[in-house]
Amino acid sequence: xxxxxxxxxxxxxxxxxxxxxxxxxxxxxxxxxxxxxxxxxxxxxxxxxxxxxxxxxxxxxxxxxxxxxxxxxxxxxxxxxxxxxxxxxxxxxxxxxxxxxxxxxxxxxxxxxxxxxxxxxxxxxxxxxxxxxxxxxxxxxxxxxxxxxxxxxxxxxxxxxxxxxxxxxxxxxxxxxxxxxxxxxxxxxxxxxxxxxxxxxxxxxxxxxxxxxxxxxxxxxxxxxxxxxxxxxxxxxxxxxxxxxxxxxxxxxxxxxxxxxxxxxxxxxxxxxxxxxxxxxxxxxxxxxxxxxxxxxxxxxxxxxxxx
Amino acid sequence: xxxxxxxxxxxxxxxxxxxxxxxxxxxxxxxxxxxxxxxxxxxxxxxxxxxxxxxxxxxxxxxxxxxxxxxxxxxxxxxxxxxxxxxxxxxxxxxxxxxxxxxxxxxxxxxxxxxxxxxxxxxxxxxxxxxxxxxxxxxxxxxxxxxxxxxxxxxxxxxxxxxxxxxxxxxxxxxxxxxxxxxxxxxxxxxxxxxxxxxxxxxxxxxxxxxxxxxxxxxxxxxxxxxxxxxxxxxxxxxxxxxxxxxxxxxxxxxxxxxxxxxxxxxxxxxxxxxxxxxxxxxxxxxxxxxxxxxxxxxxxxxxxxxxxxxxxxxxxxxxxxxxxxxxxxxxxxxxxxxxxxxxxxxxxxxxxxxxxxxxxxxxxxxxxxxxxxxxxxxxxxxxxxxxxxxxxxxxxxxxxxxxxxxxxxxxxxxxxxxxxxxxxxxxxxxxxxxxxxxxxxxxxxxxxxxxxxxxxxxxxxxxxxxxxxxxxxxxxxxxxxxxxxxxxxxxxxxxxxxxxxxxxxxxxxxxxxxxxxxxxxxxxxxxxxxxxxxxxxxxxxxxxxxxxxxxxxxxxxxxxxxxxxxxxxxxxxxxxxxxxxxxxxxxxxxxxxxxxxxxxxxxxxxxxxxxxxxxxxxxxxxxxxxxxxxxxxxxxxxxx
Numbered sequence: 001x002x003x004x005x006x007x008x009x010x011x012x013x014x015x016x017x018x019x020x021x022x023x024x025x026x027x028x029x030x031x032x033x034x035x036x037x038x039x040x041x042x043x044x045x046x047x048x049x050x051x052x053x054x055x056x057x058x059x060x061x062x063x064x065x066x067x068x069x070x071x072x073x074x075x076x077x078x079x080x081x082x083x084x085x086x087x088x089x090x091x092x093x094x095x096x097x098x099x100x101x102x103x104x105x106x107x108x109x110x111x112x113x114x115x116x117x118x119x120x121x122x123x124x125x126x127x128x129x130x131x132x133x134x135x136x137x138x139x140x141x142x143x144x145x146x147x148x149x150x151x152x153x154x155x156x157x158x159x160x161x162x163x164x165x166x167x168x169x170x171x172x173x174x175x176x177x178x179x180x181x182x183x184x185x186x187x188x189x190x191x192x193x194x195x196x197x198x199x200x201x202x203x204x205x206x207x208x209x210x211x212x213x214x215x216x217x218x219x220x221x222x223x224x225x226x227x228x229x230x231x232x233x234x235x236x237x238x239x240x241x242x243x244x245x246x247x248x249x250x251x252x253x254x255x256x257x258x259x260x261x262x263x264x265x266x267x268x269x270x271x272x273x274x275x276x277x278x279x280x281x282x283x284x285x286x287x288x289x290x291x292x293x294x295x296x297x298x299x300x301x302x303x304x305x306x307x308x
Numbered sequence: 309x310x311x312x313x314x315x316x317x318x319x320x321x322x323x324x325x326x327x328x329x330x331x332x333x334x335x336x337x338x339x340x341x342x343x344x345x346x347x348x349x350x351x352x353x354x355x356x357x358x359x360x361x362x363x364x365x366x367x368x369x370x371x372x373x374x375x376x377x378x379x380x381x382x383x384x385x386x387x388x389x390x391x392x393x394x395x396x397x398x399x400x401x402x403x404x405x406x407x408x409x410x411x412x413x414x415x416x417x418x419x420x421x422x423x424x425x426x427x428x429x430x431x432x433x434x435x436x437x438x439x440x441x442x443x444x445x446x447x448x449x450x451x452x453x454x455x456x457x458x459x460x461x462x463x464x465x466x467x468x469x470x471x472x473x474x475x476x477x478x479x480x481x482x483x484x485x486x487x488x489x490x491x492x493x494x495x496x497x498x499x500x501x502x503x504x505x506x507x508x509x510x511x512x513x514x515x516x517x518x519x520x521x522x523x524x525x526x527x528x529x530x531x532x533x534x535x536x537x538x539x540x541x542x543x544x545x546x547x548x549x550x551x552x553x554x555x556x557x558x559x560x561x562x563x564x565x566x567x568x569x570x571x572x573x574x575x576x577x578x579x580x581x582x583x584x585x586x587x588x589x590x591x592x593x594x595x596x597x598x599x600x601x602x603x604x605x606x607x608x609x610x611x612x613x614x615x616x617x618x619x620x621x622x623x624x625x626x627x628x629x630x631x632x633x634x635x636x637x638x639x640x641x642x643x644x645x646x647x648x649x650x651x652x653x654x655x656x657x658x659x660x661x662x663x664x665x666x667x668x669x670x671x672x673x674x675x676x677x678x679x680x681x682x683x684x685x686x687x688x689x690x691x692x693x694x695x696x697x698x699x700x701x702x703x704x705x706x707x708x709x710x711x712x713x714x715x716x717x718x719x720x721x722x723x724x725x726x727x728x729x730x731x732x733x734x735x736x737x738x739x740x741x742x743x744x745x746x747x748x749x750x751x752x753x754x755x756x757x758x759x760x761x762x763x764x765x766x767x768x769x770x771x772x773x774x775x776x777x778x779x780x781x782x783x784x785x786x787x788x789x790x791x792x793x794x795x796x797x798x799x800x801x802x803x804x805x806x807x808x809x810x811x812x813x814x815x816x817x818x819x820x821x822x823x824x825x826x827x828x829x830x831x832x833x834x835x836x837x838x839x840x841x842x843x844x845x846x847x848x849x850x851x852x853x854x855x856x857x858x859x860x861x862x863x864x865x866x867x868x869x870x871x872x873x874x875x876x877x878x879x880x881x882x883x884x885x886x887x888x889x890x891x892x893x894x895x896x897x898x899x900x901x902x903x904x905x906x907x908x909x910x911x912x913x914x915x916x917x918x919x920x921x922x923x924x925x926x927x928x929x930x931x932x933x934x935x936x937x938x939x940x941x942x943x944x945x946x947x948x949x
Contacts, residue, residue, distance in 0.1 A: 005730055009742055012814060016746065016822045023826045030847025031826050044758050051756060055749040058713075062745050065720045070738065073659075075729045080927045081661035082725060083920035086718075091668050094717040095710065102706050105756055109702065112758040117695035146613065196612045198472040199625065201690065201765060205831035205844060208762045214692040215471050215625050216607020249842050253765040253833045255465045256472060258390040261836040 002074035006067050013063045035246060037227040037269065038207040043112045050108055054101045119222050135160055136190035138183055141167050144200035144213045147259040149250065151177045155280060167192050167218055175284055179265040181250060184276040185228040191221040201254035204267055212254055228271040232279035242271050316903040328434035329903055333441050334420030335796060341412040348403035353863050354396040358388045360856025362838040390837040394463030397835060401466035402531065406538050407451065409777060412785050413646040414545055418573045420796060422549055424894035424901060425570050427558025427910040432551040440544035447537035454530035462528040465835065467632060470605035470625045473528055474597045475618055532595045539588045542580050549577035560912030567892045567916045571670050572649025575677045579638045587635030590628060629691055633684035641680045643777060645673055647784025648715060651737040654791045655719065657890040658734030659726030660927060662917040665718040672711035679708040689760045698757050705755040712748045716741065732806025736787035739814050740780050747775030750825065768828025774821040794887045798899045799880030805872040812865040819858035823851045891930045892916040
């Protein structure tokens with residue numbers, strides 16, 4: 001009977017590991033990380049794999065010992081167990097070994113975290129040694145509310161020190177769009193995240209980007225897209241698929257009420273600045289010809305973009 | 309000594325209801341927890357029903373449970389409404405954490421085992437002990453009542469983050485922006501949901517007095533009051549445990565001769581005594597925000613909900629998260645350390661071999677508890693707090709993996725070379741070790757701040773918490789119930805039923821919770837009513853269905869456990885004093901122990917883990933045992949602390 005218990009523990013642990021392996025080895029199932037479309041994404045994925053390898057080793061070692069012990073040492077084994085109360089050498093050994101692994105993980109995590117979230121701290125946390133806000137090709141104010149995202153695009157270039165003021169005051173030429181984030185590949189984008197009501201969380205899976213919005217605060221978030229998925233065709237006046245024919249989504253990741261699951265936005269990465277500006281001009285023309293309050297200027301394009 | 313102050317109870321009321329006896333109080337906690345365990349499980353199955361079959365009409369269910377009609381309304385096509393769904397997961401977590409796992413580990417096992425295992429006649433403060441149970445009843449009543457007040461139980465998550473949970477609006481002020489918002493965010497291009505009927509929204513809105521969270525009007529206030537009472541109960545318990553352990557140990561029971569179960573409960577009590585006041589204060593602050601209009605969690609400029617404005621504030625929503633997690637992260641250890649201790653003792657008794665590394669085990673518990681106070685910020689890496697704080701919290705969080713690894717290795721070394729008796733109790737304890745490894749390892753992903761950017765608030769964290777709280781703590785509780793049931797009720801539980809229950813629960817729990825890691829790796833956010841709204845999540849719907857099927861079957865399997873408990877209570881075979889041939893003090897007395905616990909005060913001569921002693925009868929020496937054997941190291945006589 002003891003062999004059954006050993007096999008049960010082995011079967012459960014192997015199935016768990018197997019499920020992960022299948023999900024990794026067969027990307028067509030769609031059970032693994034989505035595409036990586038920002039410069040930060042491969043670094044975050046790399047860390048994910050590094051932790052997976054180290055944890056995998058620990059998992060196989062410890063579960064293996066347990067399964068073998070259950071197999072080898074049932075109560076029917078002749079004799080009594082040796083009355084060993086401990087071993088200082090072993091304790092030191094299995095304290096130091098994990099320390100090595102944990103140091104590797106910490107060391108690898110620190111620079112990625114710093115790259116992703118430390119830029120422009122000065123603006124948000126006025127502490128003497130904070131780094132200044134870096135230059136941005138694009139500045140977009142994202143205002144979350146129950147239950148959608150409102151994006152305000154700066155259409156004229158902004159100085160780093162003028163960003164705060166722009167976020168408060170705005171300019172008449174700003175473009176307002178609901179639920180659609182347009183950027184171009186390689187652009188250094190600064191998002192300013194706000195909310196009018198409760199905490200939301202701006203989550204773009206393909207960019208590996210997530211940041212809560214906090215009532216009363218404006219939180220900067222920076223990224224650079226590395227793959228484009230659409231292109232604006234001026235002759236047709238609509239978006240057509242780019243180098244990667246994917247539909248990329250924006251989600252809310254912090255519970256914000258009953259319709260939390262409906263805060264769906266879309267991410268459009270243009271191949272270059274030219275395509276982005278063509279879209280921007282088009283959207284501004286549309287916006288001028290409509291009333292902003294009643295329509296989303298690009299809702300017609302959203303349908304077009306979904307056509308291959 | 310206080311335990312001299314109460315005589316043996318005379319009548320039914322003083323013996324079983326308003327009892328001062330720690331054993332009866334422990335059993336009261338056990339059975340109250342059992343009722344809430346069933347309720348919490350039902351709520352979880354509601355969540356799984358929705359996620360497995362998001363657009364399924366539940367007309368059959370309504371025929372069986374017509375009282376669900378307001379929540380599965382006909383104009384939603386008899387589906388679970390999104391507001392009801394938020395209530396389901398909010399109350400599932402609240403019930404399981406505050407009314408099941410904490411009362412079971414601290415209340416039931418803490419009360420029952422501490423005096424017996426340290427050789428005391430009762431707790432240091434028996435009246436405080438009774439009060440710690442009865443103060444839970446207002447808590448039970450407010451929690452249950454919250455389901456029936458206008459708007460129902462809260463739907464803002466068990467974390468109750470402001471401003472979702474804390475802003476309330478005068479219900480007479482109309483909210484004209486609401487319908488527009490709902491329509492603007494409707495997933496028109498999917499066409500899977502029925503059009504929202506205006507009549508329904510009017511109906512729902514009329515039940516609300518909060519624009520922020522569905523069903524978080526009065527229900528949220530009741531929730532806050534319930535948690536305040538339950539916190540006071542835990543606080544009374546923890547003060548009592550600390551005092552009892554420090555002052556009431558039997559002669560010779562030095563601190564380092566205490567079984568690990570007592571150590572786990574001792575460290576937990578200290579954690580609770582230090583962390584709970586912070587949560588209680590936070591709960592009072594939110595209660596004041598909701599009732600008398602203070603603005604602790606409302607930012608200076610106020611907030612706009614549609615066309616309605618809250619007025620100016622002056623507080624800070626992030627403050628709640630700091631206060632809440634300052635308690636609720638240590639709470640994770642409050643819900644695992646006693647189970648770690650119990651599992652160690654159960655394993656040793658089943659393995660007939662001394663515990664490997666007693667002192668490292670004790671010190672790693674203390675290490676986990678100490679570090680547990682400086683890692684709360686890892687719940688807030690993406691919250692908008694200064695990212696440099698995140699760096700510090702990351703280092704502390706990664707450090708806490710170390711004592712956990714030390715414990716794991718010591719358990720493995722205990723099992724290695726032993727003589728394992730496979731009982732329902734020891735199998736659950738072995739599963740605890742195996743599953744705690746998975747739960748511990750998945751925690752490292754979240755500790756690494758950059759990886760956390762991606763997996764924060766996804767199903768990866770849901771998988772992690774359930775590997776720690778269900779597959780570890782709950783399996784520890786199963787093991788503890790199978791192991792100490794003979795002592796509590798004088799009868800043993802049915803072993804065959806116990807093993808069947810173990811195998812099925814072990815398989816189905818892994819089937820339920822392991823695929824959640826994959827959902828999380830895909831990026832599936834938690835607390836989603838219907839993930840099929842998103843294209844990138846549509847490939848994982850089969851997994852969601854698989855999880856739901858496993859969860860429902862696992863729910864049914866628990867009936868075996870309940871039957872076993874109640875059958876064995878009355879018809880189980882009589883147990884002697886020491887059915888497991890275990891060494892610690894509780895097995896010295898008769899089962900169930902009489903009032904005052906021991907016939908004569910035990911004198912403790914050694915630690916609880918003297919197994920594998922070749923010359924001693926049964927290969928063991930109990931804590932009070934005097935056995936003259938050659939070659940046995942002489943254990944120095946400890947002084948009473």
